Amino acid sequence: MSAPCRIAPDRSTPPTYEGVCVTPLVPDGPACGHSSGELRSADAVDAWIAAHAGVTAHAHYRRGPREPVTAG
Numbered sequence: 001m002s003a004p005c006r007i008a009p010d011r012s013t014p015p016t017y018e019g020v021c022v023t024p025l026v027p028d029g030p031a032c033g034h035s036s037g038e039l040r041s042a043d044a045v046d047a048w049i050a051a052h053a054g055v056t057a058h059a060h061y062r063r064g065p066r067e068p069v070t071a072g
Contacts, residue, residue, distance in 0.1 A: 010068040019045040023058035
C-alpha cells in the first residue's frame, strides 16, 4: 500500500476557469463538446459562452473553476 498523500492548494499558480457546451447535437445524441479552454476568469468564460451561444444557438453549458494543487 502506498504512503498517504497530502493534497493542498498550489498558491503559486492562480486558478483557471473553463466552459464546455453540453448541448446535444441531436436528440439523445452526443453533446457539442466545444470548450473555452482554460481562461483566467469566470467573466471570460461567460463571454465565451455568450459568443458560442450567439453563433450556434446552443443553450446548455457547464462552467467551473480548475484549482491548481500540489501532492506530496
